[in-house]
Amino acid sequence: MGIMLAIQGAVSQGILWGIMALGIYLTYRILDVADLTVDGSFALGGCTCAALITAGINPWLSLVAAVIAGMLAGFVTGLLHTRCEIPAILAGILTQIGLYSINLRIMGRSNTPLLKSPTIFKQLSGVTGLGQNWISMIVGLVFVAGLISVLYWFFGTEIGSAIRATGDNERMARSLGMNTNRNKVLGLAISNGLVALSGAMVTQSQGYADVKQGTGAIVIGLASIIIGEVIFGKKTSFGTKLLSVVVGSAVYRIIVAVVLQLGLNTDDLKLLTALLVAAALTVPVILEKRKQAASYDPMTDGSAGKGGN
Amino acid sequence: MLNISHVSKTFNPGTVTEKQALRDLNLHLEPEDFVTIIGGNGAGKSTMLNMVAGVYPIDCGTIYLDGVNISRRPEYKRASLLGRVFQDPMMGTAAGMQIEENMALAHRRGRRRGLKWGVTKQEKEIFHEELKRLGLGLEERMTAKVGLLSGGQRQALTLLMATLQKPKLLLLDEHTAALDPRTAKKVLSLTEEMVAEARLTALMVTHNMKDALRLGNRLIMMHEGQIIYDVRGEEKKKLKVEDLLKKFEDASGGEFANDRMMLSD
Ligand SMILES: Nc1ncnc2c1ncn2[C@@H]1O[C@H](COP(=O)(O)OP(=O)(O)OP(=O)(O)O)[C@@H](O)[C@H]1O
Ligand SMILES: [Mg+2]
Numbered sequence: 001m002g003i004m005l006a007i008q009g010a011v012s013q014g015i016l017w018g019i020m021a022l023g024i025y026l027t028y029r030i031l032d033v034a035d036l037t038v039d040g041s042f043a044l045g046g047c048t049c050a051a052l053i054t055a056g057i058n059p060w061l062s063l064v065a066a067v068i069a070g071m072l073a074g075f076v077t078g079l080l081h082t083r084c085e086i087p088a089i090l091a092g093i094l095t096q097i098g099l100y101s102i103n104l105r106i107m108g109r110s111n112t113p114l115l116k117s118p119t120i121f122k123q124l125s126g127v128t129g130l131g132q133n134w135i136s137m138i139v140g141l142v143f144v145a146g147l148i149s150v151l152y153w154f155f156g157t158e159i160g161s162a163i164r165a166t167g168d169n170e171r172m173a174r175s176l177g178m179n180t181n182r183n184k185v186l187g188l189a190i191s192n193g194l195v196a197l198s199g200a201m202v203t204q205s206q207g208y209a210d211v212k213q214g215t216g217a218i219v220i221g222l223a224s225i226i227i228g229e230v231i232f233g234k235k236t237s238f239g240t241k242l243l244s245v246v247v248g249s250a251v252y253r254i255i256v257a258v259v260l261q262l263g264l265n266t267d268d269l270k271l272l273t274a275l276l277v278a279a280a281l282t283v284p285v286i287l288e289k290r291k292q293a294a295s296y297d298p299m300t301d302g303s304a305g306k307g308g309n
Numbered sequence: 310m311l312n313i314s315h316v317s318k319t320f321n322p323g324t325v326t327e328k329q330a331l332r333d334l335n336l337h338l339e340p341e342d343f344v345t346i347i348g349g350n351g352a353g354k355s356t357m358l359n360m361v362a363g364v365y366p367i368d369c370g371t372i373y374l375d376g377v378n379i380s381r382r383p384e385y386k387r388a389s390l391l392g393r394v395f396q397d398p399m400m401g402t403a404a405g406m407q408i409e410e411n412m413a414l415a416h417r418r419g420r421r422r423g424l425k426w427g428v429t430k431q432e433k434e435i436f437h438e439e440l441k442r443l444g445l446g447l448e449e450r451m452t453a454k455v456g457l458l459s460g461g462q463r464q465a466l467t468l469l470m471a472t473l474q475k476p477k478l479l480l481l482d483e484h485t486a487a488l489d490p491r492t493a494k495k496v497l498s499l500t501e502e503m504v505a506e507a508r509l510t511a512l513m514v515t516h517n518m519k520d521a522l523r524l525g526n527r528l529i530m531m532h533e534g535q536i537i538y539d540v541r542g543e544e545k546k547k548l549k550v551e552d553l554l555k556k557f558e559d560a561s562g563g564e565f566a567n568d569r570m571m572l573s574d
Contacts, residue, residue: 154424158417161406161427165414168403175362175401177388177419177469 003261010134010257014203014250017220021249022147022227023194024221028197029241030155031167031187033081036092038221040099041073041192045199049105050209059120063200065202070196070244073099078185103211111277112209119204134206140220143201147194148242155238165189195221212246216270219277239244250277310510311338311361311478312374316370316419318350318534326466330356332534334370338478338512344505346514347553348531349561354514355396357531361512375477387493389419392471392509393553394464394484397517401467404456408447408466411455412436415470429568439469443499461492472503479504479511495525532560 020042027035045066052062073095080091104110125135154160165173166183173180194215203209228248232240255276256269264272318331330353338344346354360367361374363384369379376532379387395401413428413436433451440448443465447458455463464484471479481500485493501524504511515521521528528545530538530553537560540548 001426156427157424158422158427159424160409161414162422164406165403168405169400172401173387174404175391175393175413176414177385177417178422179385180413 003258005133006257006261007254008137010253011250012133012137012140013202013205013226014253015137015144016205017198017253018140018144018224018246018249019147019201020195020198021224021245022144023191023198024218025225025242025245026151026187026191026194028222028225030164030189031184033088033167033184033188034092034218035074035077035188035191036089036218036267037077037095037099037188037192038092038195038218039075039214039216040096040103041070042197042199042202042217043103043209043211044073044099044106044214045070045196045205046209046213047112047211049104049200049203050114050194051106051108051121053114053117053204054112059118059123059204063120065206066196066200067193069237070199071193073196074190074192075185075189077192078188081188082181082184084295100211101146106188106210107209110211112133114204114207114209119207120201131194140201143197148239148246152239159183159186169292204251216273219231219270220249220252223252223273223280226277227251230280261288310340310342310375310462311336311512312371312373313337313357313361315373316360316372316552317368318353318365318366327569328532331360331367334458334535335566336529336536341508341510342509342527343446343509343525344513344527344529345525346512346529346531347516347521347557349557350528352531354531355482356534358393358482360382361387361389361478362393363481368376390477392418392474392476392479394467394471394479394481396483396486398460398487400463401453401470402463403473406455407452408440408455409433409436409451409459411466412470415473416477418474434511437471442553443469451510459492459539461488461496464488464492464496468496468499468503472507472509475507475509477510479509481511481513483514500524522550530556530560532557 020038024035024038025262027033048069049059049062049066052065053059055066077091077095080086080094081088084091086094120133121132121139122128124139125132128135130138155164162173162178163183163186165176166178166180167187199214203213225245225248228241228244228246231247231251231292232244236244256272259272260266260269313336316331316334317329319327321327330413334353334357336357346357348354359365361372363379363382363386367380374387374390377390378389385508393401403414406414409428409432413432414433422500428532436451437448440451445462445465447462447466455466456557458466464487468484484500485496488496497520500513505507511525513525522545527539527541528548529536538556
């Protein structure tokens with residue numbers, strides 16, 4: 001029974017973290033930049049939200065504030081990258097490091113418990129009488145469904161297409177009159193807004209915020225994206241891709257829950273995640289090379305019907 | 310139509326790799342001029358086109374296009390006036406996007422992009438008709454990713470995209486150089502057709518002397534960042550490959566030019 005509960009908890013956590021993975025998907029797969037702001041903006045979302053809630057602000061409004069804060073963080077990374085021409089990875093790291101201090105300032109300490117404070121989950125649980133675990137799963141699913149619909153719509157619009165084109169072929173995008181710098185900033189802002197929203201929701205669901213809660217978030221997000229691609233394949237429609245990211249996030253949490261139940265030390269979790277991502281990125285490369293090697297035949301010219309005699 | 314006056318460009322000034330690519334360049338185009346551009350490697354042909362397109366800022370001088378001073382406009386703000394096809398077939402299209410999505414991006418070249426749909430139904434019909442002209446069967450594959458097309462197909466598509474919305478000036482930089490001879494011929498005749506039909510003003514860089522002579526109403530030769538020869542109309546029609554070679558030799562100080570243009574048929 002314990003394992004079932006653990007898995008249920010894992011799935012609802014995975015869905016909330018899946019919102020972050022969606023944000024990472026936008027930069028990593030659509031804009032084609034590895035944005036390391038994420039670790040900072042995830043914590044930023046959590047810290048902003050917790051600080052506001054303990055100051056007596058409505059937990060729903062706090063979520064909105066967290067999104068705005070996250071978008072600002074993405075905006076800063078975008079400006080550092082486009083205006084100051086700092087390489088994207090470095091720009092993200094700079095914002096991330098800066099955010100650590102900012103997050104401490106926002107909360108005034110490194111950890112804020114929300115045990116006695118209202119959260120969206122407590123409120124809904126009080127209204128419906130359902131357990132917190134169920135509530136966080138349902139709320140997560142509703143948010144994910146809404147966000148995927150909005151993202152699906154947005155990336156079909158003119159602006160959304162321009163952002164996709166910017167990530168795909170920047171020179172072409174510029175030659176067709178797209179302001180590629182603005183598109184990148186916009187993409188980074190939207191992405192980090194989602195990441196911060198996820199951070200805020202995770203904070204409300206776990207009942208505390210911590211300045212370190214975003215450490216390794218980028219790797220967890222990448223793991224979710226890759227697991228999703230393994231399950232759904234790479235050649236799916238855009239909507240399915242977005243869905244696969246969230247499913248990947250849930251599966252990642254289930255894997256974590258299972259290995260923890262099997263007795264893995266929590267301290268080793270980050271190492272396990274890193275290994276998982278490294279392996280998932282390596283396996284396709286090795287398979288491709290194997291395929292190449294297997295199909296190589298020095299005796300044929302490769303044209304059909306001709307075998308080596 | 311296009312007015313380039315006293316434009317110079319030096320790359321990496323003040324370093325050991327300093328290179329003056331354009332020297333006090335002047336060029337004036339009449340509406341509907343179709344100019345072929347020849348010249349050796351490093352003559353500054355691509356640089357001239359890139360200056361017009363705004364890829365790099367110019368050091369001095371002015372560029373007017375259709376009466377508008379575009380000298381200091383960023384690249385993306387000049388796009389409304391320009392259609393461009395690059396040497397690299399991968400450069401002009403977004404591989405991960407569908408054929409119709411690519412065309413829709415080009416259809417909105419230089420226009421404000423908002424929250425309307427990226428590709429409309431009417432557009433799809435227009436694109437279907439336009440694609441038929443290429444004779445490559447792409448009209449039946451409009452939702453296929455462009456990355457699945459061959460280099461020649463992509464280049465033909467890029468050309469179509471460049472003219473989908475009539476540009477004030479069409480810039481073609483060796484746009485058939487990376488294609489096999491048959492495909493190159495096909496893309497070239499498409500170019501001719503489109504320029505004639507829409508009565509476009511165009512600049513076309515090529516290393517193929519015969520093409521340079523056969524196409525267009527005007528030919529210019531570049532050498533060391535300057536235009537050293539400029540012929541048009543009847544005079545151009547009478548010109549032969551040998552004449553061009555002679556000119557080229559004279560310009561490069563009598564040395565026999567070891568250049569791709571010698572080899573191209
Ligand atoms: N971005 C750049 N940075 C530095 N130098 C450059 C750059 N672009 C061009 N150059 C230099 O400027 C000169 C002119 O180059 P350009 O590309 O215009 O020649 P081209 O006439 O197009 O030659 P080709 O026939 O080889 O395409 C060359 O010496 C080249 O090395
Ligand atoms: Mg060139």
